[in-house]
Amino acid sequence: MLTGRFLPTVGGAQVHVEKISSRLRNMGNDVMIIAEKKPLKLRWKEIVNGIMVYRAPIRAFRYILSPTYLFLSIFECLKFNPDMIHAHFAFPPGLVALILGKIFRKPSIVTVHGVDILRDSETKYGMRLNPLLDLAIKFVLKRVTYVIACSKFVRKEVERCGVRKEKVKVINNGIDEIDRKLLLAKSKCQQFRKELDLPNDYKILFTVGRLIPKRGIHYLVRSMKRVAERRSDVLLIVAGDGPQFKELVKMTEKMKLEKTVRFVGEVDNLQLEKMYIASDIVVLPSLIEAFGITVLESMAYMKPLVAFDSGGPSEVISENEIGFVVENRSIDELAEKILELTKSPTLLKEFSSNCQKNIRKYDWDKIADQIRQLYDSLP
Numbered sequence: 172m173l174t175g176r177f178l179p180t181v182g183g184a185q186v187h188v189e190k191i192s193s194r195l196r197n198m199g200n201d202v203m204i205i206a207e208k209k210p211l212k213l214r215w216k217e218i219v220n221g222i223m224v225y226r227a228p229i230r231a232f233r234y235i236l237s238p239t240y241l242f243l244s245i246f247e248c249l250k251f252n253p254d255m256i257h258a259h260f261a262f263p264p265g266l267v268a269l270i271l272g273k274i275f276r277k278p279s280i281v282t283v284h285g286v287d288i289l290r291d292s293e294t295k296y297g298m299r300l301n302p303l304l305d306l307a308i309k310f311v312l313k314r315v316t317y318v319i320a321c322s323k324f325v326r327k328e329v330e331r332c333g334v335r336k337e338k339v340k341v342i343n344n345g346i347d348e349i350d351r352k353l354l355l356a357k358s359k360c361q362q363f364r365k366e367l368d369l370p371n372d373y374k375i376l377f378t379v380g381r382l383i384p385k386r387g388i389h390y391l392v393r394s395m396k397r398v399a400e401r402r403s404d405v406l407l408i409v410a411g412d413g414p415q416f417k418e419l420v421k422m423t424e425k426m427k428l429e430k431t432v433r434f435v436g437e438v439d440n441l442q443l444e445k446m447y448i449a450s451d452i453v454v455l456p457s458l459i460e461a462f463g464i465t466v467l468e469s470m471a472y473m474k475p476l477v478a479f480d481s482g483g484p485s486e487v488i489s490e491n492e493i494g495f496v497v498e499n500r501s502i503d504e505l506a507e508k509i510l511e512l513t514k515s516p517t518l519l520k521e522f523s524s525n526c527q528k529n530i531r532k533y534d535w536d537k538i539a540d541q542i543r544q545l546y547d548s549l550p
Contacts, residue, residue, distance in 0.1 A: 189220065196221060204223070245274065291385060375449060388409060395428055396426050466478070
């Protein structure tokens with residue numbers, strides 16, 4: 172496995188690589204990870220959850236591949252003699268996987284995660300906004316053995332890069348501890364509301380994510396102005412930190428929404444779980460998203476969703492009938508669907524039931540098994 176950042180740093184891709192690697196190991200496979208050495212204080216070599224991890228700087232300067240990472244990968248491949256090379260992110264790890272595949276005549280796979288394949292000019296999101304990186308990513312994806320996309324939306328973007336359709340496999344992201352999460356969701360809502368000092372007679376909305384433009388929180392705040400004009404018993408909790416934090420707080424104050432929108436900053440996993448469970452509805456206003464782990468977390472806690480039609484999340488919501496998908500960037504439609512859900516106990520119950528019914532298809536064990544099946548199909 173070749174990747175950028177890995178544990179102990181926090182992020183969706185880090186979790187993905189760890190969950191897949193550990194489960195492949197449990198299936199009897201030997202797995203070795205070569206990751207980015209960032210922060211630099213991390214060890215060059217260590218065992219993480221039973222898996223050998225080597226680290227090296229992956230970039231010499233900005234987007235220029237570090238020779239150290241490449242030479243380490245070549246050296247370890249000579250020792251490890253892998254049956255296949257699986258990279259996470261098309262660049263730089265995907266480029267290294269392609270090089271190793273050619274040198275050692277092994278199959279190479281790239282899982283694209285979002286920032287390496289999607290792009291949005293309004294929010295300046297995506298590596299491919301850089302023309303040189305766009306060329307490099309297309310070069311890699313056209314030449315590796317397979318590309319794994321986490322959603323049909325991402326698959327279409329990969330195919331637009333000139334990759335043959337039969338080379339692109341859709342394998343969703345996953346989630347674990349499903350039974351525990353469902354049990355807590357059924358039994359702890361009122362307790363957690365009390366612990367978090369949330370009013371019992373309010374409809375609680377929840378959203379979480381790094382506060383950056385692509386998350387679309389500024390659109391959600393504007394929609395809450397319309398919600399507040401029609402209902403005074405709705406409260407939005409925003410968890411997360413980022414460069415937009417102060418700007419969004421000021422925006423809320425300017426719109427006189429202090430009693431309607433509450434920013435709680437970055438929270439630990441325990442607090443995050445309590446907020447999910449204590450809420451009635453989860454809102455995902457991302458403007459572009461490859462998949463959206465928030466959707467799976469919401470499903471595991473049996474919470475209906477309202478989301479912009481921004482890519483991967485809308486697929487999961489629509490296919491599982493667990494909420495509403497609204498026109499991307501439409502403040503009015505977002506507000507309308509939030510209001511519709513808050514005043515319909517029947518819809519809330521129906522969507523919640525569908526969450527419980529469908530979440531198990533995204534269990535990490537099942538996702539890892541799909542990847543193993545892809546491995547087994549390789550020559």
